[in-house]
Amino acid sequence: MASPMRIRAAAKDGVTEVRVLMSHVMETGQRKDSSGEVIPAHFITELTARHNDKLVLSAEFGPSVSTNPYLAFKFKGGEKGDKVTVSWVDNKGDSRTDEAQIA
Amino acid sequence: TAHAAWNEQAFGAKSLDAAFEVLGAGKPAVSDDVVLNTPDIAENGAVVPVGVVSKLPGTEYVAIMIEKNPYMLAASFTIPEGTQAEVQTRVKMGQTSDVYALVKADGKFYMAKKEVKVTLGGCGG
Amino acid sequence: MSLHSGFARAQQAAAALYDMPAFGNVSLLHMTDCHAQLLPIHFREPSVNLGIGNMSGKVPHLVGEHLLKHFGIRPGSIEAHAFTYLDFVEAAKTYGKVGGFAHLATLVKQLKASRPGALLLDGGDTWQGSATALWTKAQDMVDACKLLGVDVMTLHWESTYGAERVKEIEEKDFAGRIDIVAQNVKTTDFEDPVFKPYVIRNINGVPVAIVGQAFPYTPIANPRWMTPDWSFGIQEQGMQEAVDAARAEGAQVVVVLSHNGMDVDLKLASRVTGIDAIFGGHTHDGMPAPTVVDNAGGKTLVTNAGSSGKFLGVMDFDVRDGKVADFRYRLLPVFANLLPADPDMAAFIDKVRAPFLEKLGEPLAVTEGLLYRRGNFNGSWDQLIVDALIAEKDAELAFSPGFRWGTSLLPGDTITMEHLLDQTAITYPWTTLTEMSGEMIKTILEDVADNLFNPDPYYQQGGDMVRVGGLQYTCDPAAPMGRRIDDMMLKGKRIEPGKTYKVAGWAPVAEEARDSGPAVWDVVASHLRAQKVVTQQALNLPELKGVGGNPGLVL
Ligand SMILES: [Mn+2]
Ligand SMILES: [Mn+2]
Known part of the structure; x- marks a missing residue:
């Protein structure tokens, strides 16, 4: 079970900025361990973000995204206290959903 | 599963042209309205911040590509109505490379590129 | 040139060298890259400082006679010795050592007396470069800077003592005395500011903003593991935002205290608007006069103040109707034989060195x-x-x-x-x-x-x-x-x-x-x-x- 995401969402002048730090190895499948065995690829493939129930971003990641991925984006609207929900799925089928309130 | 939607062909592309083709981008025009924000020199090749801002009206899709990475397409974003065409993430870079931002706006593709240097470091004034 | 006549000439030159009439109403003193040299030393300027491409032959890429000619400095003069490598050994014997905090302190006091309200800016590379700085984990320099009256500083080699030590000095030693400014240092997680981007100080009724720019490539040129949670970079957009914010807050003068290096500062000055002057360091270019750079918003002066405690930059602004109307600038060489040692600073230096004298x-x-x-x-x-x-x-x-x-x-x-x-x-x-x-x-x-x-x-x-x-x-x-x-x-x-x-x-x-x-x-x-x-x-x-x-x- 992956660790929770850290999510910050802040509304200013009618725009909400969302910043997310995920916890994930984002293993490329190109590296070898100390015994020379290839470390299997393991990375987040898809991600969605919702404001209350409305989809505000969907993204696809490849193995070039850094370990513990970072994502920042902005959408119009959003009030203090509204819910922002972020979900990801990885190539092994693991998933994680976390939420934060707009500050 | 949700995984079925992941664009395996695009993420597996080994060259810029191949990725453009899979994405139906053809030969995208360079546009000053696509702004790529990266450092000039990476502080840490494993964590290079890349931001894309599109000033083109009707921007619906943004992709980030690292030309010299084995998996060139790093990330792609679908921008719904009401979301600003402004995204930022962090990518791995094994060596100095051009970084590309590909944008689809009103059905047409545009791009911007910028070189990010990955250096050995270790000198100074 | 005999040693004797040379020294007599030097004595005469001293009067002229430090006779800089006060001008305007806002003065900023600038030191940079002293590399922890508390005592007077010799420092030979380069004979190779190549500029490539459109930097070829431009300031700061001029050495020896080319530099003298560009800035109108008389060959054989005390200034020629300060700014170039020419006849280095002979001239060093004639004019003696340069720098030293006790001599610098005297010059700072003189200038602050003639320029009430003047601030002293420290461009960084101050805590590293000597045995005593290393052995005291920068404490000797931190205390010396407080005694010297530094008001605002930015960073480069300081970071090689580790993030915790820098923060400890900022929060304990410097609290209420010296501000560390750096608009381009952010946390690696959510990009929160690590230091104040700028401070606004009131000089004779004029609000003056000092924006900080730490060395952008610290985690590349030096070990990244010493500041693992800090990111740097040039952050040109952040610089524009900081300058705009300072203006919006009422600053009538905006200067940047930079550790970019001079070529980077010259490019930055051509692209960011609203900066009156950049006080630069890192590349150790002792430049006698500022370079005036045009940009979309007007003009920006770019200076670089050399290294090793050898120079003190003096910028006098005449601020009228809310903006800089005129300026005077000089980069004063600090000749130890021509500036008596400040007794307080001399006593302090003796005290911090005492435990180490045998080893040194x-x-x-x-x-x-x-x-x-x-x-x-x-x-x-x-x-x-x-x-x-x-x-x-x-x-x-x-x-x-x-x-x-x-x-x-x-x-x-x-x-x-x-x-x-x-x-x-x-x-x-x-x-x-x-x-x-x-x-x-x-x-x-x-x-x-x-x-x-x-x-x-x-x-x-x-x-x-x-x-x-x-x-x-x-x-x-x-x-x-x-x-x-x-x-x-x-x-x-x-x-x-x-x-x-x-x-x-x-x-x-x-x-x-x-x-x-x-x-x-x-x-x-x-x-x-x-x-x-x-x-x-x-x-x-x-x-x-x-x-x-x-x-x-x-x-
Ligand atoms: Mn230096
Ligand atoms: Mn430096």
């Missing part, structure tokens, strides 16, 4: 020739270091980083442990011995050459070329990355890409190389103790291509 004073050898470091490709101090590394580590060749700091010694001087530490006192001093392929050697030389000679200043890191011992090569600075270095030869044989060579070095930035070998000062000290006399020898310099006639080069 250990004589290691006598030098027959001039020892200096600064220059794009090599210096005699670096030659000594790479020779020692090759001998002591039994290596085929050696690398030494292209640091621009390090004091000079005159022919006949005794090299003490303190002098050796002036060249080597860093927090990651470990020596290395590596089996390296010819291909890797070429990669390293190309990489460093591009950091120095990239035609776009934003891709430069502002050090000098890595110094090499045992290896000959040709260098074409104007060639593109990967094609500057050629004809690498070792003992008359061509370096082969696939062959491995034993390479000695020091100052590794990779975390895996922590404690990789004994400290460089121990290695070089044992070499010197055995040698007793360091003979004057030719520098191992690359054969340069395509730079004939460049006014940044006198060989």
